[in-house]
Amino acid sequence: MNLKELHEKKIKDLLDKIQILNLPLLEREANIEEVFSVLTSRDHVWITDEKNGKKLVGIITESDVLHSLAPQRLPKYVFSKRHGISLQHGTVKTAGDIMHKRLITCSPTDSVGEILRIMINSGLRRLPVIENEEIVGEVTIHHILQIVLGKR
Amino acid sequence: MLLEIGIALLLAKLLGYAFEKIKQPAVIGEVLSGIIIGPFVIGKMFDMQYLSPETEGLAQVGIVLLLFMSGLEIGLEEIKTMGKNGLVTAIFGVIFSFFSGYIVGHIMGYDLVVSIAIGNIFVATSVGITVRTLMEMQVLNSKVGELIVTSAVLDDVIGIIILSFTLGQGNPYTLGAKMCIFFASFMILLFLIHKIGKVKLHIPRFGLTVAIAFAFIFSALAKGLGLATIVGAFFAGLVLSNLPQRRRMIGFTRQIGNIFFIPLFFVWVGASFDFHALEDLGILVLLFIPMALAGKIIGCSLGAKISKFKGRDALAVGIGMMPRMEIALVIVSTEVAREIFAEPLAHQIMAGTILLVIVSSLLTPVLLKMVYRKEGK
Numbered sequence: 220m221n222l223k224e225l226h227e228k229k230i231k232d233l234l235d236k237i238q239i240l241n242l243p244l245l246e247r248e249a250n251i252e253e254v255f256s257v258l259t260s261r262d263h264v265w266i267t268d269e270k271n272g273k274k275l276v277g278i279i280t281e282s283d284v285l286h287s288l289a290p291q292r293l294p295k296y297v298f299s300k301r302h303g304i305s306l307q308h309g310t311v312k313t314a315g316d317i318m319h320k321r322l323i324t325c326s327p328t329d330s331v332g333e334i335l336r337i338m339i340n341s342g343l344r345r346l347p348v349i350e351n352e353e354i355v356g357e358v359t360i361h362h363i364l365q366i367v368l369g370k371r
Numbered sequence: 372m373l374l375e376i377g378i379a380l381l382l383a384k385l386l387g388y389a390f391e392k393i394k395q396p397a398v399i400g401e402v403l404s405g406i407i408i409g410p411f412v413i414g415k416m417f418d419m420q421y422l423s424p425e426t427e428g429l430a431q432v433g434i435v436l437l438l439f440m441s442g443l444e445i446g447l448e449e450i451k452t453m454g455k456n457g458l459v460t461a462i463f464g465v466i467f468s469f470f471s472g473y474i475v476g477h478i479m480g481y482d483l484v485v486s487i488a489i490g491n492i493f494v495a496t497s498v499g500i501t502v503r504t505l506m507e508m509q510v511l512n513s514k515v516g517e518l519i520v521t522s523a524v525l526d527d528v529i530g531i532i533i534l535s536f537t538l539g540q541g542n543p544y545t546l547g548a549k550m551c552i553f554f555a556s557f558m559i560l561l562f563l564i565h566k567i568g569k570v571k572l573h574i575p576r577f578g579l580t581v582a583i584a585f586a587f588i589f590s591a592l593a594k595g596l597g598l599a600t601i602v603g604a605f606f607a608g609l610v611l612s613n614l615p616q617r618r619r620m621i622g623f624t625r626q627i628g629n630i631f632f633i634p635l636f637f638v639w640v641g642a643s644f645d646f647h648a649l650e651d652l653g654i655l656v657l658l659f660i661p662m663a664l665a666g667k668i669i670g671c672s673l674g675a676k677i678s679k680f681k682g683r684d685a686l687a688v689g690i691g692m693m694p695r696m697e698i699a700l701v702i703v704s705t706e707v708a709r710e711i712f713a714e715p716l717a718h719q720i721m722a723g724t725i726l727l728v729i730v731s732s733l734l735t736p737v738l739l740k741m742v743y744r745k746e747g748k
Contacts, residue, residue: 296697
């Protein structure tokens with residue numbers, strides 16, 4: 220596929236039903252073990268405000284889990300609440316305890332070129348697609364590669 | 372100057388690491404390396420001058436980055452969602468420790484401004500050592516642990532707000548007006564940031580530089596209005612903590628701060644330690660340290676008690692809130708730089724605060740373990 224063509228494609232053209240049905244979703248109150256079990260096969264899980272809800276409140280990625288599993292090391296200066304969050308010390312119970320709260324999102328009308336720029340600038344590998352405050356899909360590098368290879 | 376900075380960084384890293392190994396805060400190691408490189412040890416032996424306007428400038432940058440990082444880490448959202456118990460405990464701790472500092476000044480016969488300045492030093496807790504101890508004892512995940520972490524965060528905020536009132540210069544009316552200007556600009560910025568957050572703004576590296584620049588500009592604004600620099604840096608961090616790029620800003624600030632500027636601030640604190648101050652420090656220290664510790668223990672235990680904690684748990688909260696570290700050192704050096712204390716006193720207060728930092732962080736783990744051991748029986 221021509222890259223210029225790819226850059227101009229709209230996000231809504233990439234979203235399909237199967238992908239939406241397959242979104243890794245859990246609610247904020249979900250037990251941490253549920254989070255782990257989703258992450259055994261996925262790279263991340265989106266967190267919504269309630270069970271079966273679609274209002275996005277956070278994300279948990281592999282690296283968050285890594286931090287909660289590793290032996291805790293406190294920072295040299297400025298201890299803050301998040302440094303006390305560790306599985307080992309029992310301060311991690313639900314998805315809400317380790318999720319990232321402020322998310323960078325995109326909307327169905329954004330173009331692929333725009334969101335690739337966003338991903339690079341913000342150091343992100345996946346973006347939630349948000350419409351009317353609800354998650355309607357996600358864009359990951361996997362999806363974009365599938366399109367490049369014409370598999371989608 | 373170049374050689375001094377190089378040696379200072381190496382020494383600070385080495386001693387900081389050594390202190391972490393013996394489960395003490397790296398900050399103490401860094402202050403000690405400052406004492407070593409200062410005019411009384413290496414400085415005397417090799418005719419080396421660590422204290423210079425240049426190193427002071429670097430230390431200043433360190434202060435701004437440290438406070439900016441605090442503001443970012445604490446975060447406005449987190450403050451808003453904090454429970455009542457944390458607030459009560461923090462407020463009691465702040466009031467009692469502030470007045471215990473004030474009383475020290477009063478007993479020693481210092482004037483009002485000096486007594487208030489001592490009160491300021493006593494306010495800000497630093498619970499890193501407490502958290503480490505609670506983790507070791509496997510009790511971080513308890514009501515006590517939770518309350519300590521919450522109220523320690525709040526007491527930094529309250530401490531800095533008090534500081535902006537008490538360190539302000541000028542008569543109360545103009546000062547009041549200036550404070551209004553500062554907090555109004557804080558609110559306006561917050562509103563703007565909120566708006567910007569709605570529009571999609573994506574911060575590449577360019578934005579990180581802008582964030583740091585913002586910290587310095589806000590510090591300058593605070594200073595220009597006669598408040599303290601650190602008030603500006605801290606509030607700049609709070610303002611920006613609402614952006615989704617918060618983690619990246621924290622990471623970036625931690626990186627440039629931790630590697631270079633912040634250790635140089637603590638080295639600078641150590642290098643300003645004057646051994647002559649120790650000669651007639653006796654009475655002051657006998658009052659200074661016990662009062663600083665007692666203020667927090669009594670205040671926070673009382674706060675915890677009001678929040679329906681049992682006797683021993685409440686005591687554990689009080690002890691856990693006792694250690695002073697980064698912010699106390701920042702406050703004392705700000706006050707010394709403002710020449711609030713007359714000459715011999717400035718060095719004594721500085722030395723007293725350094726000793727307070729060391730004593731409180733040695734004592735906290737021991738006392739905490741004692742309280743929990745008794746409870747176990």
